[in-house]
Every structure is written in C-alpha cells, then in structure tokens.
Amino acid sequence: xxxxxxxxxxxxxxxxxxxxxxxxxxxxxxxxxxxxxxxxxxxxxxxxxxxxxxxxxxxxxxxxxxxxxxxxxxxxxxxxxxxxxxxxxxxxxxxxxxxxxxxxxxxxxxxxxxxxxxxxxxxxxxxxxxxxxxxxxxxxxxxxxxxxxxxxxxxxxxxxxxxxxxxxxxxxxxxxxxxxxxxxxxxxxxxxxxxxxxxxxxxxxxxxxxxxxxxxxxxxxxxxxxxxxxxxxxxxxxxxxxxxxxxxxxxxxxxx
Amino acid sequence: xxxxxxxxxxxxxxxxxxxxxxxxxxxxxxxxxxxxxxxxxxxxxxxxxxxxxxxxxxxxxxxxxxxxxxxxxxxxxxxxxxxxxxxxxxxxxxxxxxxxxxxxxxxxxxxxxxxxxxxxxxxxxxxxxxxxxxxxxxxxxxxxxxxxxxxxxxxxxxxxxxxxxxxxxxxxxxxxxxxxxxxxxxxxxxxxxxxxxxxxxxxxxxxxxxxxxxxxxxx
Numbered sequence: 001x002x003x004x005x006x007x008x009x010x011x012x013x014x015x016x017x018x019x020x021x022x023x024x025x026x027x028x029x030x031x032x033x034x035x036x037x038x039x040x041x042x043x044x045x046x047x048x049x050x051x052x053x054x055x056x057x058x059x060x061x062x063x064x065x066x067x068x069x070x071x072x073x074x075x076x077x078x079x080x081x082x083x084x085x086x087x088x089x090x091x092x093x094x095x096x097x098x099x100x101x102x103x104x105x106x107x108x109x110x111x112x113x114x115x116x117x118x119x120x121x122x123x124x125x126x127x128x129x130x131x132x133x134x135x136x137x138x139x140x141x142x143x144x145x146x147x148x149x150x151x152x153x154x155x156x157x158x159x160x161x162x163x164x165x166x167x168x169x170x171x172x173x174x175x176x177x178x179x180x181x182x183x184x185x186x187x188x189x190x191x192x193x194x195x196x197x198x199x200x201x202x203x204x205x206x207x208x209x210x211x212x213x214x215x216x217x218x219x220x221x222x223x224x225x226x227x228x229x230x231x232x233x234x235x236x237x238x239x240x241x242x243x244x245x246x247x248x249x250x251x252x253x254x255x256x
Numbered sequence: 257x258x259x260x261x262x263x264x265x266x267x268x269x270x271x272x273x274x275x276x277x278x279x280x281x282x283x284x285x286x287x288x289x290x291x292x293x294x295x296x297x298x299x300x301x302x303x304x305x306x307x308x309x310x311x312x313x314x315x316x317x318x319x320x321x322x323x324x325x326x327x328x329x330x331x332x333x334x335x336x337x338x339x340x341x342x343x344x345x346x347x348x349x350x351x352x353x354x355x356x357x358x359x360x361x362x363x364x365x366x367x368x369x370x371x372x373x374x375x376x377x378x379x380x381x382x383x384x385x386x387x388x389x390x391x392x393x394x395x396x397x398x399x400x401x402x403x404x405x406x407x408x409x410x411x412x413x414x415x416x417x418x419x420x421x422x423x424x425x426x427x428x429x430x431x432x433x434x435x436x437x438x439x440x441x442x443x444x445x446x447x448x449x450x451x452x453x454x455x456x457x458x459x460x461x462x463x464x465x466x467x468x469x470x471x472x473x474x475x
Contacts, residue, residue, distance in 0.1 A: 094468075146421045153418045160408055169472040170404040173465055174418060177400055181421070 045223035052216035082112030090172035102168035107235035113151035264353030304375035305434035382437030396462035403466035
C-alpha cells in the first residue's frame with residue numbers, strides 16, 4: 001500500500017523531485033555531486049567575463065571608468081534576483097512548508113546583502129567621476145539602500161530568533177513584506193526623474209548599448225548568477241550541517 | 257469587538273501612561289533638533305514639518321513591542337486566537353486601540369511643538385491633518401513587525417530596524433503634503449491622497465501579515 005503511494009508520488013515529475021529534496025541527506029548527496037561541476041563553470045565564466053570586460057574598448061565619453069559597469073550592473077541585478085529567490089523560498093516555507101525553503105532563505109540573505117553592498121560601493125565609485133558626487137539621494141540609490149537595510153534586518157532577525165520553526169515563519173513573513181521594495185527599485189528610474197540612467201539592456205526593442213559592451217556585460221551577468229548559485233548551495237550545505245550539529249549538541253546535552 | 261477595543265484602552269491606560277511616554281519622547285526629539293541645527297527661526301520654520309514628522313515617526317515606533325508581547329506572556333493571546341472572530345480583525349482592533357493611545361496624543365500635541373519650531377499656523381494645521389492620516393499606517397505596518405518579533409524578550413530595537421524601511425514612503429508623502437500646504441507652488445492634495453492610500457493599504461496588509469504570523473507562532 002505505502003509502496004504504491006510512494007511510487008505514485010515519484011511519478012509526478014518536478015514537484016516530486018522537489019519534495020524528495022526535503023530529505024537533507026538526499027540534498028547533500030545531490031549537491032555533493034554537482035558542486036565541483038557548477039563551481040568550475042563559475043570560475044570559467046568569471047574568467048571569460050573579466051577578460052572580455054578588460055579588453056572591451058574605452059567608452060568615448062566615460063573612458064576607462066566604463067569598466068566599473070561590468071562589476072556594478074550585474075551586482076545590482078543579482079541583488080534583486082537574490083531577494084526574489086528569498087521571496088520564493090518564503091512562499092515555500094509558508095505555503096508548502098518545505099524544510100529546505102527556510103534553509104535557502106537564510107543562506108541567500110548574506111549573499112544578497114553582499115551583492116547589494118557591492119552595487120552601492122561600485123556605484124558610488126562610478127558616480128564620483130561621472131556625476132561629480134559620491135552619493136545622491138535619488139530614487140534608485142535610495143531604494144537600493146533600503147534593500148540593504150531590509151537584508152540586514154532579515155539577517156539580524158534570523159540571528160535573534162532561537163526556536164527554528166518560529167524563526168522560519170518570522171523570516172518568511174518579513175521577507176514577503178519587504179518584497180514591495182523590489183518593483184520600486186526596478187521602476188524607480190521610470191517613475192521618478194533620477195540622476196541614475198534608465199535601463200539600457202532589458203528593453204523591449206533592441207538594447208541601447210553597443211555589442212562591444214553588451215556581450216561582456218551579459219557574460220559577466222551569467223558569471224555572477226553562477227557564482228550566486230554556487231555560493232547559495234555552499235551556504236545551504238553549511239546551514240544544514242550547522243543544524244545537524246545543533247541537534248547533536250541538544251541530544252548530547254539531554255543525554256549528559 | 258467593541259468590548260475588545262475598550263479592554264485594550266483600559267489596559268493601556270492602567271499600565272501607566274503609555275500615551276504620556278510617547279508624547280514626552282516626541283517633546284525630547286523636537287527639543288534636540290534646535291540644539292543640533294541652531295536656533296535660527298527661519299531655518300526651523302523651513303524644516304519644521306519634517307522635524308515634526310520624524311519625531312512622530314520615532315515616537316510611534318517606540319511602543320510597538322508592547323502591542324502583542326504582554327498578551328503573549330500572560331496567555332491571553334492564545335485566547336484571542338481561539339475566538340471565532342477572524343484574527344485579522346482582532347489585530348486590526350488592537351492596532352486601532354494602540355493608535356488611539358499612542359498616535360492620537362502625538363497628533364494632539366503637534367500644535368504646541370509646531371509653535372516651538374516656528375511653523376506657521378497653516379503648516380501646523382497641515383501637519384496635524386497629515387499626521388492624523390499617516391500615523392495609523394505606521395502602527396498598522398508596525399503590527400507586522402511586532403508580530404514577527406513577538407517571541408523575543410527584547411524585540412523593540414529590532415522592530416524599529418525592520419519597520420523603518422517600510423514606513424519611509426509614509427514619511428515622504430506626509431512631509432511632502434505638509435510642505436505643499438506651506439509653500440505655494442508645491443501641491444498638497446496629490447501627496448495627501450497618496451498618504452491616505454498608503455494608510456488604507458496598510459490597514460489591509462498589516463493586520464493580515466501580523467495575523468498570519470501570530471497564528472503560526474502559536475502552533
């Protein structure tokens with residue numbers, strides 16, 4: 001009877017696969033297998049992207065500072081993508097109660113905060129020669145700063161709450177509330193008159209950027225994305241190990 | 257529901273001047289500004305509405321950790337959860353009572369502090385109106401933060417960190433509307449309408465999120 005049920009469940013494709021991953025041991029085995037692969041692709045893509053970025057021609061207006069773009073723009077994209085991944089994980093926690101969803105949310109938060117900080121710092125370094133100022137309180141910059149504060153708030157909350165299931169739910173609810181900021185960041189350059197330039201790659205007609213800059217940028221974006229997934233999986237594995245250690249400690253304390 | 261509302265008011269009143277503490281903090285923040293900026297009356301009049309709004313914002317963040325914590329400690333939160341009333345409504349009523357105790361006194365105290373900052377009468381009237389429309393939003397959004405940190409013994413500071421980024425729009429439109437009433441070319445109606453919309457939106461989203469969290473934290 002139960003065998004027939006599990007067989008039926010297994011035949012449901014992707015969802016069944018996702019549910020199967022709820023078993024941390026299976027997840028660890030899977031990531032163990034793909035980790036060297038994905039890590040080496042990341043290194044290759046990053047090397048290729050950086051090489052293409054450094055050999056890209058100088059911009060006729062910006063000169064060499066255009067190099068900052070290849071670091072800055074993908075970091076900003078990833079800052080938003082990481083938050084979206086966290087929001088999906090939050091849904092996973094609240095709706096499907098998938099045990100790995102919380103692990104994924106927790107593991108993504110510091111990475112997202114790092115990408116956001118990188119975008120802010122490189123943007124500031126780029127702003128000084130281009131706009132003549134390190135910082136302006138314009139809508140894009142301010143909303144990304146708010147994103148950083150939200151990331152930091154989520155990390156702090158995760159550290160403050162001790163009871164794991166409750167922490168998972170608190171983090172999920174907070175993450176979903178904070179998601180309102182993501183569309184604000186995306187459309188801030190269209191809604192308000194900002195010093196920050198509007199989007200020049202993701203447009204419906206063809207991108208307003210020369211191919212000499214566009215291809216290195218896209219490769220860099222791909223490399224960043226792979227880097228995110230590598231770091232995310234590594235951090236998830238760490239989080240699982242941390243939880244196992246915690247359980248072992250509790251058991252030891254109860255026994256001793 | 258009405259009995260719950262009056263129960264909340266009574267508890268807040270008996271537990272010793274929650275309202276008064278908020279107003280005193282409001283006074284303290286307003287007093288600090290002229291020391292930092294200098295007592296020039298023209299400058300103060302220019303930034304007065306912003307100072308009033310920031311002070312009111314900080315003061316309303318202060319008492320948020322009390323919103324559910326006492327109930328959780330003495331167990332009455334579980335009783336409320338087991339009522340046949342929808343939890344969202346219960347949270348909404350609690351927010352309303354909390355606002356009457358902490359937010360409304362700030363609105364009523366605004367004229368005195370406005371005079372101290374040399375804000376003209378029209379500006380004071382506008383500040384009162386925008387605070388009346390905007391401070392409920394702070395309480396309602398704050399309820400979600402309070403629900404998330406309900407199990408923490410010292411959650412007050414964390415609530416402020418979590419809630420502050422979310423109430424920035426309320427602050428922006430509150431100050432814009434107040435300035436719009438004081439300085440001629442700027443509009444008053446449009447930002448004021450958006451402020452009201454923010455309050456109405458958070459009246460739905462805040463209690464909903466807080467109720468979800470409280471229900472989860474109980475099981």
